[in-house]
Amino acid sequence: MSLATATPQTERRQQSARLRRRARTARGGRSILFHLFALAVLVVILYPAVWMFMSSFKPSNDIIGSVSLVPTDGGFQNYAKALEGIGGVSFWTFVVNSLILAVGSVVGILLSCSFAAYAFARVKFRGRSVFFVCMIATMLLPFHVVIIPQYIVFNNLGMINTYWPLLLGKFLATESFFVFLMIQFIRGLPRELDEAAVIDGAGHPRIFFSIILPLMKPALVTSAIFAFIWSWNDFFGPLLYLKEPSMYTMPLALRLYVDQTSTSDYGAQMAMAILALLPVLLFFFAFQRQLVGGVATQGLKG
Amino acid sequence: MTTMKMAAALGTVAVLGLAACSNGGTPHEAATEFAPDTEAEITFTWWGNDERAGWFEEALDLFNEEYPNVEVVRNFNPWDDYWTARNTEAAGQALPDVLMMDAGFLGEYADKGLFLDLGAYQGGLLDTGGYADTLLESGTVNDQLVGVPMGYNAWSMMYNKDLLDELGVPYPTDDMTLDDLEAYVLQVNQAGAAHDPKIYGASDYTGGFPGFIYSRMQEGEPVFTEDGAPAFDEGDVVDYLDSVADLRDNGDFYPVERTVALDPLGGFLGGEAALWFNFSTTVAQAMSDIGTENIGMVQAPTENGRHVLADHPSMLLSVAANSDEPDASAVLVDFLANSPEVKAIFGASLGAPPTDEGRAAVEQSTSDSVDFAYLDAIESEITESYPLLPSGYGSIEAKWGELHEQLLYGDIDTEQLAEELFSEMDMLLG
Numbered sequence: 001m002s003l004a005t006a007t008p009q010t011e012r013r014q015q016s017a018r019l020r021r022r023a024r025t026a027r028g029g030r031s032i033l034f035h036l037f038a039l040a041v042l043v044v045i046l047y048p049a050v051w052m053f054m055s056s057f058k059p060s061n062d063i064i065g066s067v068s069l070v071p072t073d074g075g076f077q078n079y080a081k082a083l084e085g086i087g088g089v090s091f092w093t094f095v096v097n098s099l100i101l102a103v104g105s106v107v108g109i110l111l112s113c114s115f116a117a118y119a120f121a122r123v124k125f126r127g128r129s130v131f132f133v134c135m136i137a138t139m140l141l142p143f144h145v146v147i148i149p150q151y152i153v154f155n156n157l158g159m160i161n162t163y164w165p166l167l168l169g170k171f172l173a174t175e176s177f178f179v180f181l182m183i184q185f186i187r188g189l190p191r192e193l194d195e196a197a198v199i200d201g202a203g204h205p206r207i208f209f210s211i212i213l214p215l216m217k218p219a220l221v222t223s224a225i226f227a228f229i230w231s232w233n234d235f236f237g238p239l240l241y242l243k244e245p246s247m248y249t250m251p252l253a254l255r256l257y258v259d260q261t262s263t264s265d266y267g268a269q270m271a272m273a274i275l276a277l278l279p280v281l282l283f284f285f286a287f288q289r290q291l292v293g294g295v296a297t298q299g300l301k302g
Numbered sequence: 303m304t305t306m307k308m309a310a311a312l313g314t315v316a317v318l319g320l321a322a323c324s325n326g327g328t329p330h331e332a333a334t335e336f337a338p339d340t341e342a343e344i345t346f347t348w349w350g351n352d353e354r355a356g357w358f359e360e361a362l363d364l365f366n367e368e369y370p371n372v373e374v375v376r377n378f379n380p381w382d383d384y385w386t387a388r389n390t391e392a393a394g395q396a397l398p399d400v401l402m403m404d405a406g407f408l409g410e411y412a413d414k415g416l417f418l419d420l421g422a423y424q425g426g427l428l429d430t431g432g433y434a435d436t437l438l439e440s441g442t443v444n445d446q447l448v449g450v451p452m453g454y455n456a457w458s459m460m461y462n463k464d465l466l467d468e469l470g471v472p473y474p475t476d477d478m479t480l481d482d483l484e485a486y487v488l489q490v491n492q493a494g495a496a497h498d499p500k501i502y503g504a505s506d507y508t509g510g511f512p513g514f515i516y517s518r519m520q521e522g523e524p525v526f527t528e529d530g531a532p533a534f535d536e537g538d539v540v541d542y543l544d545s546v547a548d549l550r551d552n553g554d555f556y557p558v559e560r561t562v563a564l565d566p567l568g569g570f571l572g573g574e575a576a577l578w579f580n581f582s583t584t585v586a587q588a589m590s591d592i593g594t595e596n597i598g599m600v601q602a603p604t605e606n607g608r609h610v611l612a613d614h615p616s617m618l619l620s621v622a623a624n625s626d627e628p629d630a631s632a633v634l635v636d637f638l639a640n641s642p643e644v645k646a647i648f649g650a651s652l653g654a655p656p657t658d659e660g661r662a663a664v665e666q667s668t669s670d671s672v673d674f675a676y677l678d679a680i681e682s683e684i685t686e687s688y689p690l691l692p693s694g695y696g697s698i699e700a701k702w703g704e705l706h707e708q709l710l711y712g713d714i715d716t717e718q719l720a721e722e723l724f725s726e727m728d729m730l731l732g
Contacts, residue, residue: 061591061593064564064565064566064567064572086352086355087352087355087356087359087378088355088356088359147390148390148393148394151390151391151393151394151396152393152394155394155395155396160396236386239379239383239386239387240386240387240390243345243347243375243377243398244375244376244377245355245376245377245378252379252383255379255380255383256351256352256355256378256379256380257351257352258351258380259349259350259351259354259380259381264351264566264591265351265352
């Protein structure tokens with residue numbers, strides 16, 4: 001009897017173990033398939049980047065039209081060429097110029113946009129909603145519409161061929177994207193904190209610097225990262241406003257290697273592209289955690 | 303890229319709009335003498351690569367030896383970016399004092415009154431004595447000399463000797479007819495079929511506007527009327543494109559997919575097609591991109607094997623109407639255009655020097671000697687000025703290339719191409 005009852009139990013146990021095993025194998029099979037697929041997609045997506053990286057080691061004649069990744073006649077000659085600079089201007093001049101603009105933009109945007117955002121979010125003043133709508137409207141305005149008028153204004157101010165046209169706006173909170181981002185963040189902070197400070201006799205400056213600003217850190221970090229990357233990669237602004245190779249930024253210098261009407265040095269351009277990418281990559285890796293954190297916080301509170 | 307094109311287009315529109323309102327201004331009294339120690343600061347901009355920038359540095363150093371107190375602030379961009387930046391500056395009336403111009407854009411800028419009439423300086427600060435009349439004519443718009451050619455070239459057919467030797471095909475000759483050319487393309491295709499990669503005779507050679515201009519010139523027909531309207535109709539375009547319909551339909555041209563894959567090189571510069579049609583100066587680019595010195599050059603084939611050729615200004619120097627230093631600018635233009643030392647620095651990379659003195663000063667590289675030998679050989683056939691191109695020509699030329707690519711992909715036929723080209727011209731030429 002006991003045997004008879006035990007047998008079906010053991011059988012059932014064995015059966016379920018078998019089923020589990022089968023399920024696991026099936027899961028394992030599916031997971032291998034999924035990973036293979038994901039890897040294949042990864043290869044496709046990463047191929048251009050890897051191609052660019054490997055091409056930077058190839059001689060110029062081997063780059064265009066070749067899909068192969070392995071350099072046949074590889075070497076660091078392109079990097080040597082890129083580091084030599086172009087048009088009599090050193091490579092490091094371009095790096096410094098780009099850094100001046102990028103760091104200037106970050107400082108400008110953090111300072112001006114946080115002030116503006118605080119005003120919009122916490123200070124009641126006449127016409128606030130009208131100004132707010134105006135600010136949002138500038139976000140909707142395509143950049144191309146304002147190129148020419150902006151150029152004429154800066155030209156009349158005698159600011160062409162200086163960094164002012166590229167930085168001035170950043171210090172005047174014209175980057176409405178960042179203002180908006182910060183407004184949304186401040187609106188998510190509890191008003192009770194301000195009210196408590198008011199009871200303690202704090203005015204707006206005190207509330208801003210002692211309470212809001214420290215709490216805004218995630219929004220500030222996100223803005224700083226975006227401002228840096230955008231400024232570093234900006235091509236069009238510098239192209240219009242900088243009129244001397246010694247003032248040029250990295251993206252402009254990058255293009256100087258390729259000219260349709262004369263001979264082009266694609267190798268040096270690839271090498272330069274890799275070198276231009278490095279700071280942004282490093283910046284990204286260093287602040288990746290804050291970047292993701294910042295964006296996530298925006299999502300929750302905004 | 304799209305962003306930039308859009309911006310460039312917007313720039314052009316703004317040039318049309320804004321520059322038109324501000325044509326006035328006090329006419330400047332052209333000086334006839336310029337003391338070598340005069341102090342001035344002028345800006346100068348050109349397009350090109352690193353190498354050219356180095357040459358300009360040398361040339362401007364020479365200029366400063368002669369005029370030590372004229373400071374030349376210099377700038378350069380690659381071709382595409384050059385026009386984006388210049389279009390914006392034109393809208394702001396803030397062009398550099400001296401700038402390099404292309405024949406395709408000269409009319410457009412000059413019509414808006416953006417350039418100084420250098421005619422006032424001729425015989426004084428600007429010496430054009432050594433220039434052929436046909437060439438100076440191509441820098442003249444509305445009877446004003448607005449561009450001084452730095453060099454010139456002529457339409458040609460280039461061939462890759464290495465490839466043809468390898469395939470055992472004889473070189474093309476200077477008296478080929480269009481039928482000969484068609485047969486020649488097929489001959490190269492046949493010989494190159496087994497080659498890896500497959501070698502073709504040529505890419506579709508009706509793919510560019512200059513080729514069409516060349517074909518019109520042979521018939522003695524104008525391309526644009528004096529007031530800038532097209533002097534041809536849709537039928538002419540269709541006839542021109544259909545003249546190679548057989549080759550195109552049978553897939554005998556270098557495949558467009560491969561051209562796009564090799565962009566910006568294409569079949570010839572990628573070393574996979576034997577023939578190329580372009581202005582003679584570009585032989586230097588061909589030699590460098592293909593990595594060979596064995597490039598030959600003959601006249602592009604015509605209906606009857608005889609040619610009517612024009613000297614085409616490869617690059618011009620203009621002085622902006624908004625310049626504060628017109629005299630110093632004119633002196634710089636004169637120096638760059640005439641100084642034999644400058645010609646020696648550039649060789650033929652800006653086009654063959656227009657004056658005999660300049661030409662003699664050039665220590666010829668292989669590409670220079672191919673170019674000069676060709677220009678000497680065709681001297682008696684250069685009987686025309688290159689047609690004056692209307693405002694907006696640059697965009698029309700680009701449109702032709704774009705539509706032709708669609709034609710090669712089979713998205714449109716030749717009649718649709720002509721129709722779309724004309725609607726584009728209606729818009730651009732008014």
